[in-house]
Amino acid sequence: MRSLYPPTRLLLGPGPSMVHPRVSAAMARPIVGHLDPFFLRLLDDVQARLRTVFRTANRMTLPISGTGSAGMETCLANAVEEGEEVVIGVNGVFGTRMCEVARRQGGNVVVVEAPWGEIIDPDDMRRALAQCRKPAIVALVHAETSTGVLQPVEEISAAAREKDALFLLDTVTSLAGCDVEIDSWQVDLCYSGTQKCLSAPPGLSPVTVSERAMAKIGARKSPARSWYLDLGLLGGYFGGERVYHHTAPIAMVYALHEALCLVEEEGLPERFARHERNHLALIAGLSVLGLDAAVAEGSRLPMLNSVRVPEGLDDAALRGALLHRHGIEIGAGLGSLAGKVLRIGLMGESSTPENVRRLVTALCAELSRLGCPADTEEALAECDRVY
Amino acid sequence: MRSLYPPTRLLLGPGPSMVHPRVSAAMARPIVGHLDPFFLRLLDDVQARLRTVFRTANRMTLPISGTGSAGMETCLANAVEEGEEVVIGVNGVFGTRMCEVARRQGGNVVVVEAPWGEIIDPDDMRRALAQCRKPAIVALVHAETSTGVLQPVEEISAAAREKDALFLLDTVTSLAGCDVEIDSWQVDLCYSGTQKCLSAPPGLSPVTVSERAMAKIGARKSPARSWYLDLGLLGGYFGGERVYHHTAPIAMVYALHEALCLVEEEGLPERFARHERNHLALIAGLSVLGLDAAVAEGSRLPMLNSVRVPEGLDDAALRGALLHRHGIEIGAGLGSLAGKVLRIGLMGESSTPENVRRLVTALCAELSRLGCPADTEEALAECDRVY
Numbered sequence: 001m002r003s004l005y006p007p008t009r010l011l012l013g014p015g016p017s018m019v020h021p022r023v024s025a026a027m028a029r030p031i032v033g034h035l036d037p038f039f040l041r042l043l044d045d046v047q048a049r050l051r052t053v054f055r056t057a058n059r060m061t062l063p064i065s066g067t068g069s070a071g072m073e074t075c076l077a078n079a080v081e082e083g084e085e086v087v088i089g090v091n092g093v094f095g096t097r098m099c100e101v102a103r104r105q106g107g108n109v110v111v112v113e114a115p116w117g118e119i120i121d122p123d124d125m126r127r128a129l130a131q132c133r134k135p136a137i138v139a140l141v142h143a144e145t146s147t148g149v150l151q152p153v154e155e156i157s158a159a160a161r162e163k164d165a166l167f168l169l170d171t172v173t174s175l176a177g178c179d180v181e182i183d184s185w186q187v188d189l190c191y192s193g194t195q196k197c198l199s200a201p202p203g204l205s206p207v208t209v210s211e212r213a214m215a216k217i218g219a220r221k222s223p224a225r226s227w228y229l230d231l232g233l234l235g236g237y238f239g240g241e242r243v244y245h246h247t248a249p250i251a252m253v254y255a256l257h258e259a260l261c262l263v264e265e266e267g268l269p270e271r272f273a274r275h276e277r278n279h280l281a282l283i284a285g286l287s288v289l290g291l292d293a294a295v296a297e298g299s300r301l302p303m304l305n306s307v308r309v310p311e312g313l314d315d316a317a318l319r320g321a322l323l324h325r326h327g328i329e330i331g332a333g334l335g336s337l338a339g340k341v342l343r344i345g346l347m348g349e350s351s352t353p354e355n356v357r358r359l360v361t362a363l364c365a366e367l368s369r370l371g372c373p374a375d376t377e378e379a380l381a382e383c384d385r386v387y
Numbered sequence: 388m389r390s391l392y393p394p395t396r397l398l399l400g401p402g403p404s405m406v407h408p409r410v411s412a413a414m415a416r417p418i419v420g421h422l423d424p425f426f427l428r429l430l431d432d433v434q435a436r437l438r439t440v441f442r443t444a445n446r447m448t449l450p451i452s453g454t455g456s457a458g459m460e461t462c463l464a465n466a467v468e469e470g471e472e473v474v475i476g477v478n479g480v481f482g483t484r485m486c487e488v489a490r491r492q493g494g495n496v497v498v499v500e501a502p503w504g505e506i507i508d509p510d511d512m513r514r515a516l517a518q519c520r521k522p523a524i525v526a527l528v529h530a531e532t533s534t535g536v537l538q539p540v541e542e543i544s545a546a547a548r549e550k551d552a553l554f555l556l557d558t559v560t561s562l563a564g565c566d567v568e569i570d571s572w573q574v575d576l577c578y579s580g581t582q583k584c585l586s587a588p589p590g591l592s593p594v595t596v597s598e599r600a601m602a603k604i605g606a607r608k609s610p611a612r613s614w615y616l617d618l619g620l621l622g623g624y625f626g627g628e629r630v631y632h633h634t635a636p637i638a639m640v641y642a643l644h645e646a647l648c649l650v651e652e653e654g655l656p657e658r659f660a661r662h663e664r665n666h667l668a669l670i671a672g673l674s675v676l677g678l679d680a681a682v683a684e685g686s687r688l689p690m691l692n693s694v695r696v697p698e699g700l701d702d703a704a705l706r707g708a709l710l711h712r713h714g715i716e717i718g719a720g721l722g723s724l725a726g727k728v729l730r731i732g733l734m735g736e737s738s739t740p741e742n743v744r745r746l747v748t749a750l751c752a753e754l755s756r757l758g759c760p761a762d763t764e765e766a767l768a769e770c771d772r773v774y
Binding site: 002003004005006007008009011013015016018019022024025026027028029030031032033034036037038039042065066067068069070072073077097100101103104105193195201202203223224225226227228244245246247248249250251252254255257258261323329334 | 389390391392393394395396398400402403405406409411412413414415416417418419420421423424425426429452453454455456457459460464484487488490491492580582588589590610611612613614615631632633634635636637638639641642644645648710716721
């Protein structure tokens with residue numbers, strides 16, 4: 001294979017999402033050095049814009065030089081010390097992953113489970129906290145990408161604070177797509193990704209950390225197990241005295257900056273309303289096709305729609321046909337939901353009425369070919385009723 | 388700050404280096420999913436091309452989703468187990484950094500020092516190894532970016548193997564700019580960066596690991612302290628059964644692929660000769676200006692030229708004038724060499740006769756302004772004698 005010409009896909013999976021041409025163009029602009037005065041000003045601006053999107057005043061707000069999972073590891077590697085109790089809500093892949101990452105940092109993980117597809121019950125969390133000796137961290141996934149569940153956080157955040165534990169929130173999929181309120185929800189550690197509702201390519205992880213969490217990190221008895229993700233060292237470059245730590249991924253920062261400009265131009269409330277509207281239209285249209293929402297109303301993510309695979313339908317064949325015959329990517333179920341759900345992302349640039357209609361139309365065609373006849377006109381009419 | 392228009396710089400510092408327009412263009416191409424058949428084929432191709440550049444048959448050869456320092460952490464986090472002896476050659480910033488990273492993985496670090504600007508003496512390494520109980524890893528920096536020193540590796544690699552230790556080599560700055568022979572040098576773990584002689588933007592770290600090292604990693608008593616950089620898990624996605632681990636940085640992989648195509652088109656021997664020739668021309672020209680090589684002949688890196696700051700010259704003023712009056716970035720000395728050397732990179736796309744002449748001309752002008760008169764014609768003539 002020589003020079004590369006990727007196919008043009010409509011990305012309606014669990015991420016990456018579509019990238020705005022302005023973001024692609026930004027990435028291709030001339031590279032400057034990571035200590036160039038221009039780049040340092042740009043970083044300051046990116047950090048300020050991230051604070052706006054996270055709804056926080058946290059000084060320590062920065063793009064980590066890795067994907068969302070690197071953000072998860074950043075938060076846990078810095079905040080967890082050997083032997084500390086870390087209480088984690090697990091109702092999908094990403095809660096499960098947090099447990100694994102926390103254990104590797106020496107954490108004593110306490111799992112609070114809920115069935116995949118349901119929220120973590122605050123009462124279950126309180127019970128688990130009551131049984132802890134001295135919980136150091138309580139962690140939740142705000143938008144469980146593997147199931148499509150939106151987790152309410154304020155009650156559990158308050159329970160964590162009562163126990164004097166830090167509160168950690170995964171907003172990889174929710175940030176810039178629905179309400180995320182780091183300061184008013186009293187979130188101490190939060191990480192996200194660029195390739196979901198921010199609609200930049202994957203490669204960076206926005207992270208924000210409260211002063212309270214930074215105080216605990218500053219008082220660690222032993223250094224974090226990661227040097228690359230050490231927030232103390234990173235703080236010396238980001239907003240600090242510009243001490244060289246590692247070479248920032250310049251082009252990715254350009255892309256994130258442009259994506260954040262687009263978020264500002266649209267406005268957060270408008271952006272959230274757009275995600276909600278397209279989600280409702282999609283769910284309405286899909287119900288006509290026999291693709292029912294897998295998550296109870298009220299707990300559904302607006303940017304990631306989990307729908308049940310009808311009895312007898314070969315979901316891999318359906319996804320393959322969408323990709324190869326229509327150029328549309330949607331996601332499979334993960335873990336215990338493999339083969340049972342489809343995951344349809346309407347994130348950032350991907351969340352438009354046109355994309356909803358295009359997907360519903362393609363699904364109708366392919367469901368009919370796979371022996372589940374569907375009425376395109378009726379499905380589109382259901383979508384339109386929402387708009 | 389709104390949409391972003393970076394200044395056009397000539398990047399002659401210690402990295403990032405100039406990016407070819409084809410690489411910028413590749414980055415801006417349509418994003419596909421990280422499980423898209425196209426992307427998986429592309430990854431296979433990137434891995435094959437990396438094997439060619441590393442001169443290895445190692446199956447485990449992949450771009451880590453982070454910068455060069457993430458590659459360093461990948462190698463050490465996977466290969467080092469609690470309490471193991473890790474013998475590290477330290478003659479600059481990056482050897483020092485390896486010690487810190489290895490300690491955070493639980494390693495018992497044995498430092499073998501040489502003065503900054505000189506090579507690690509194989510005899511010193513052998514003596515240190517003789518005093519170890521059971522050294523697990525011997526680590527060296529091939530191209531010490533902080534000093535400009537090229538480290539001979541074969542003798543120390545053999546000494547490591549005699550002791551049945553794994554041999555780790557940092558080739559962040561050397562890869563694709565001078566001879567790197569992973570298999571014939573018997574290197575077990577090696578990491579590099581994209582933003583030096585590969586001339587892609589920073590953001591990925593090519594890593595290669597021998598079967599011998601993978602066997603040790605596979606037999607670990609406890610999991611690696613990093614989940615994000617866990618080679619066992621990464622192997623499930625890269626070349627394996629495509630098990631989802633994290634979302635690959637798609638656009639950065641496009642860029643790396645195109646950069647590797649350019650390397651192939653030029654040819655490795657031709658590329659190395661180009662780096663060598665431009666290095667010799669630069670050093671010849673600079674000697675006329677009173678900027679003498681800081682490293683002894685025979686130990687000089689062809690892609691990173693460390694030159695002494697003449698007595699009485701304000702090096703920060705010189706670097707500032709080059710940047711703001713000529714748009715040229717060069718690097719400062721780091722650590723104990725701060726204020727004492729300038730670091731001039733001629734890496735990848737940056738290494739051209741035109742750039743050598745442009746820098747020499749600009750340096751002449753600015754040295755004259757700063758009270759160190761220099762003869763441009765004579766300096767350029769010295770450069771041309773090499774070409």
